[in-house]
Amino acid sequence: MNLYDEVEYPSRSFSQTHPERAATIGTMLGMSPPVPATSRILEAGCGSGWNLIPMAAAMPDARLFGFDLAESPIESARRDTAALGLKNLRFEALDVLDFPSDTGEFDYIIAHGFYSWVPRHARLKLLEICRAHLSPQGLAFISFNANPYSTVRLMWRGMLLYHAQQMGVKSPQELIAQSETFLKTLRDQWEKRPTTRFHSKLLDLQIDSVRSGGGNWFFHDDLATFFEPFSVTDFDRELESYGLQFASEALFEGLMPQAVADRPMNWIQREQTWDNLNFRGFRSTLVCHRNRDLVRPPDLNVFEKLRFAAPLTRTKLNTFRNEWTGSEAQSEDRRILDILTRLAQTWPASVSFAELGAEASNLLDLTLANVIEPCVSANRLPHPKQTFTLSDKPAIFAPARMQAQRINVVTNRLHSSIQLEQEPLRKFVVGLDGMTPLSELVPLFGNEREMFEQLDWLYRAALI
């Protein structure tokens, strides 16, 4: 019996793992990554499949394959796939060590929450799969617990495991409950003494993230059987022996401080120094074959190949706010304000570089500030903006509707997680099945105006 059979890992999707993201960053680094919409995608350790299911629904011409060691999540993934009628997605209960060598090539390989949480031979087998099965211009997403900061988590883990042993903990549920009480006791005691006070603050940060992720997440991460952090340097060394290389972080991040960027060091040393300075505890990395020559930092001309999108709202005359990331851009420059206005009006569709008529350097700044997001695919959002009437029967993105029947976090067409905070909204999402006219759903809100406002919100959230 696998522990993941006993305590289910919360089933959700991770936008940073989407091939669209990998393809965009790959393009920025001078690669020619395969078009995501028609690509072959593999996920190792896919759990109950909810990272792949929304991808498969949004990209019907892609072919996807997910495997996991735990059988019951795979069964659930298969049931959901069948219920949604997805034909381009396949799941299998499989030990990574038994991965069949005749499986062919994949353009994108995803291993989220895998690398640091499996024994060494399974970890190296993943790299072997990437070496042998990643297509020449393909990209792998591999996340891991990063050093330096994960050492602090190792410290908590050491104490928690000792405590669990002392308490004779018998079930995973008991372990979670005991651990929470124990951590709270430690936290409060550390706070009382000046020499340990900052440790209580560090633990607060972690407890907050546990709460937001749910107790199960904590169980499968900090209390997992395996918990092996790596520095990005060690990670790249391990990649090297499999003919692979670290390409980039999969998240668009702020620029390194000048003091680091100016140092005479190679790219990995720079990444490592940056990790050391901001005490990174987790990495979501993109990996490619080592023989690919990467352009780092990106050449600005590459922006001409990209498209751009952002859920922007104008908050002041000179300020735009990204509704999802919360990041703001302020400018007095007419050209930048024009770009942002255009993006705000076009969202959720994307705009090409030529259409923006902009200077690439502005786009880079806005990207790094998390205000806009570049992408490669024009066809991500085939639906033009619509005006609905009461007799219309709009349909919610099918996987999201299925999620809304179970939990209040759903995945949109762009693979972002959307929180449905209010109960009527969740019911509304469930009700929008493409067969029910809007007039029948008005009672959920009490009046038409509010329903149409919510419908507009769902549209902007890329869920219709």
Added chain:
Amino acid sequence: MNPYDLVEYPSYAIPQSYPDKLAVVAEMFGVNPVPPGRARVLDVGCGSGANLLPMAVLWPGSEYVGIDLAASAIDKAKASAAQLGLKNVHFTMADLMDHELDLGKFDYIIAHGFISWVPTFVRKRLFEVCRDLLTPRGIAYISYNSYPGSHIRDMFRQIMLEHVRDIADPMKRAEEARALVQLIADSGVASDAIQELARSERDVIFRKSIGSFYHDELEVNFNPIYFHEFASFASVHDLQFIFEAVYNEGQVPLQLTDEANGLLEQAATRGVLVHEQYQDFLKLRRFRQSLVTHSSVAIDREAPPRMMHKFHFAAPLQRTAVPEGVEFSNPQTKAAVVTPNPITISALDRIGKAWPSTVAFDQLTDDPGQREGLEPVLERFFAAGLIDAHATPRICLQQPGTHPEVWKYARWQAQNHERVLTPMTLAGVAVEDENIRKLVLLADGTRSVDELAAAIGDRTGVERSLVGAARMGFLVPPGSGLQ
């Protein structure tokens, strides 16, 4: 080449490792140790002998053996012993792994800064040596880096080692590594709590000399352990944990929350070792100095308050009258107590007045009927770090007298131009003024204060320095045997 040959580890006396101190803690738990004045003592990883040499001067009736792998350190230690005319200390360049080594049996074994900085097979060997070489009531002092706190050290160590990976020169490695930690602490990139963590580690690192920093943080071997691992290493070698060498550091933290207190009480029902482990969690302890003895020795954990009559007490106490009674404070440890009890006040007054000499328990009160009640009080003061307890008396001269005499170890240090001079209290004093070093050298009991003043050329300075030297415990009474 041994790394300790390349970069010298600046060594000092480690007062808490002295048999005089180890005997106190052992005695408190009913172990009945061999008197420190006539014992055989082994120092494993003795370096250039800075720990054993003053010991050999202070307790001439004992025999001392120091071993180390670094040839240069052993050469230096041997030369020092010869210069000091010591016949009771022997230094040998030796490998602990050498099973042919015939060192004899020991009543005390000291392994300071050893097991955390050697490969794990050498660590195991140390426990074997303790098992095989300790006399039946022998005591070993073992210091080590402990988890959970050492995880933080691990974190910075990893960062630093990666950073200096391509640098060969040891000194350059140490300097670059320290500079990196400074950069991280100053960068302000991470969140507040993390930045605070970086600054606190920076402070720890910069408090050390560059040599200590190099060996403490950048050595190839760095193997911290949890206390429960230490206890089980001991146990499989038929050894058992007595207590922390520093009695004060073994105490349950003050200001416990109710939940933490409950946690510790629950842990205590599972035995002393579990209790100790949970204390480390609550303190986030990163360093331990533990005492072990043979498993066959009976340990009485209730004994400490009944054993205080065996000791001699010392503390540089400051006295202030307050409305509730008298406040006594120890400026060295920052511990303080307010007491209205005349017997306690009188006892602490005697300890304070005798400093830097010790006062025997029997001398703390004139009324024998009060002695028993004083024991638990002294135990609490010792636990709080207010007063220190010794197994043997320490006699220092409190006033310079007509022909002041600095004890011979400090005079030898002055002659060797050492920056830090060691008084009989063993709390090293950094001396920057060359005149003071000269005064220490000349004050050998043959010269009068007038002659010393003339030699130095600054009468006021000489008189002031001599008073200070007496207060710090540098001066011996005539004929004390420490010439």
